[in-house]
Amino acid sequence: MQIKAVNIRIPLLALAGIAVSAQLYAVQAHTIDVDQLTVAVQSEGEGDSSSSSASHGHGHGAPPQPRETVGATDQSMLHAEEVHLRNIRQLTFGNFKDDPQIAAANYAEAYWAPDGRSLILQAAVNEFPCDQVFRLDLLTGALELISSGEGRVTCSYYTADMQHYIYSSTEFNNGPECPPTPDFSRGYVWPVYESYDIYLADINTGEVLENLTDNPGYDAEGTIDWNSGWLYYASKQHDDIDVYRYNMNTQERERLTDAYGYDGGPFINYDGTKIVYRRSMFKDQAEEDDYRALLADNLIRPGVLELWVMDSDGSNKRELTNDGAANFAPYLHPDNDTVVYCSNRHAPDGRNFDVYMLKLSQPEMEPVRITWDEEFDGFPMFSPDGKYLVWCANRNGSVTGETNVFIAEWVD
Known part of the structure; x- marks a missing residue:
C-alpha cells in the first residue's frame, strides 16, 4: 500500500521534540520547546507549507492544490469565557477540493505524537466517504493519508x-466498502461494528503488521501506554462491551471491567498509572433492556455516559461524574490531576457538546466549562508536556457541520 500525500495551507507550528528510545514500546520524558511554539503561534504567515508536500510521503503524482483558508486564524476564534485557552490556531480547513459532491469534512480524534x-x-475528507487515518506534521503542515483509503477506520x-x-478498521473483515x-429509527445510536479489529501498522509504508485483537466482536477505542507497551481498548465479549488491555511485548491480555453495561473509551495517562474511561449507567430495568436489545444488533445508545477512573491494572475504580449527561473522551493532564472531557451537561437533551475540566483531587468540584461555542467542541488531548490542548470543533467552519482540528496554549 502506498502512502498518499496531500497538502493543505496550515500556519506553521514549530515544535521541538525529544529523544525517543530505540524500543518500540518505551519512551523517555516528554518536553516541548515552548519558545519555538509561541513564536510560531504569534507569527502567522511566516513561511508557507504549500511547497513541502511534494517530497513528503509516497503518493504518485502531484498532490491536490490547497484551497484558501476560511475565516480567522487568531484570537478572534476564542470566546471571552474561554479563559483557559490562549493563542488558538486552526490546523485543518475542511475539504480542500472544491467539489460540491463531497460532503462536509469531518476531522476527529487528533492525538499527539x-x-x-x-x-x-x-x-472523512475529499473523496473518502468514511473515516481514514491521517498524519498531520506540525512543523510543515503536511497532511498524509496513512491508512489504505478503504473500509472505515x-x-x-x-x-x-x-x-x-494502531488503529481499528473494518477493511479486513468487511471489505473495502x-x-x-x-x-x-431507533433513536440516536452508535454502531459498534463486529468487523472492527485493532491493527498495528508501519506509519511510513502503511503495511499492516499484526491483528492485535482478532476477536469476532467489536474491538476499537485503543490507546497505548508508551512506557510499558500495554494497549487499552474496548471489546465486545461475553455479551457486553468492556475495557481490556493487551501487552504488545508479552501478548498478555486482561479484562479490566466486568459490570454489565458499556465500558469504553479508555485513555491511559502519560505515566501509565491511571485510566479514565466512560460507562453507560442504567436508571431502571427498561434502560438495561434497551442496551441489551441494541447491543444484539451491534448498536449502543450514548444518551447517558458517566466518567470513571481506575488504576492501570483495573483496581480502585471510582466514579468522576454523575450528572446524567453524555460525557466522553476524557484525558488526563501530565499533572495526573486535571481531566478534560467532552460533555453536553449544560444541555443534556441537546447536541451541543463542549470541553469541561475536573480535578481528581477535588471530587466535590463542579466541572469547569472550558469551551463556550454554540456548536460542537470535543476530543480534547493535552500535549505530552501539558502546555497545549488540541481538540476538534465545528467553530469557524466553511459549511455547517464541518469539524476541524484546533490547538491552543493551556492556561491553568
Missing part, C-alpha cells in the same frame, strides 16, 4: 517509537 511534532487523526494512536501506529450506517 510522543515528541509533540505531529498529530495522528481520523478524517477509527481510534488511531502512535506507538512510542512513532514508526508505527464503508459499513452500513446505523438505523436511526
Whole structure:
C-alpha cells in the first residue's frame, strides 16, 4: 500500500521534540520547546507549507492544490469565557477540493505524537466517504493519508517509537466498502461494528503488521501506554462491551471491567498509572433492556455516559461524574490531576457538546466549562508536556457541520 500525500495551507507550528528510545514500546520524558511554539503561534504567515508536500510521503503524482483558508486564524476564534485557552490556531480547513459532491469534512480524534511534532487523526475528507487515518506534521503542515483509503477506520494512536501506529478498521473483515450506517429509527445510536479489529501498522509504508485483537466482536477505542507497551481498548465479549488491555511485548491480555453495561473509551495517562474511561449507567430495568436489545444488533445508545477512573491494572475504580449527561473522551493532564472531557451537561437533551475540566483531587468540584461555542467542541488531548490542548470543533467552519482540528496554549 502506498502512502498518499496531500497538502493543505496550515500556519506553521514549530515544535521541538525529544529523544525517543530505540524500543518500540518505551519512551523517555516528554518536553516541548515552548519558545519555538509561541513564536510560531504569534507569527502567522511566516513561511508557507504549500511547497513541502511534494517530497513528503509516497503518493504518485502531484498532490491536490490547497484551497484558501476560511475565516480567522487568531484570537478572534476564542470566546471571552474561554479563559483557559490562549493563542488558538486552526490546523485543518475542511475539504480542500472544491467539489460540491463531497460532503462536509469531518476531522476527529487528533492525538499527539510522543515528541509533540505531529498529530495522528481520523478524517472523512475529499473523496473518502468514511473515516481514514491521517498524519498531520506540525512543523510543515503536511497532511498524509496513512491508512489504505478503504473500509472505515477509527481510534488511531502512535506507538512510542512513532514508526508505527494502531488503529481499528473494518477493511479486513468487511471489505473495502464503508459499513452500513446505523438505523436511526431507533433513536440516536452508535454502531459498534463486529468487523472492527485493532491493527498495528508501519506509519511510513502503511503495511499492516499484526491483528492485535482478532476477536469476532467489536474491538476499537485503543490507546497505548508508551512506557510499558500495554494497549487499552474496548471489546465486545461475553455479551457486553468492556475495557481490556493487551501487552504488545508479552501478548498478555486482561479484562479490566466486568459490570454489565458499556465500558469504553479508555485513555491511559502519560505515566501509565491511571485510566479514565466512560460507562453507560442504567436508571431502571427498561434502560438495561434497551442496551441489551441494541447491543444484539451491534448498536449502543450514548444518551447517558458517566466518567470513571481506575488504576492501570483495573483496581480502585471510582466514579468522576454523575450528572446524567453524555460525557466522553476524557484525558488526563501530565499533572495526573486535571481531566478534560467532552460533555453536553449544560444541555443534556441537546447536541451541543463542549470541553469541561475536573480535578481528581477535588471530587466535590463542579466541572469547569472550558469551551463556550454554540456548536460542537470535543476530543480534547493535552500535549505530552501539558502546555497545549488540541481538540476538534465545528467553530469557524466553511459549511455547517464541518469539524476541524484546533490547538491552543493551556492556561491553568
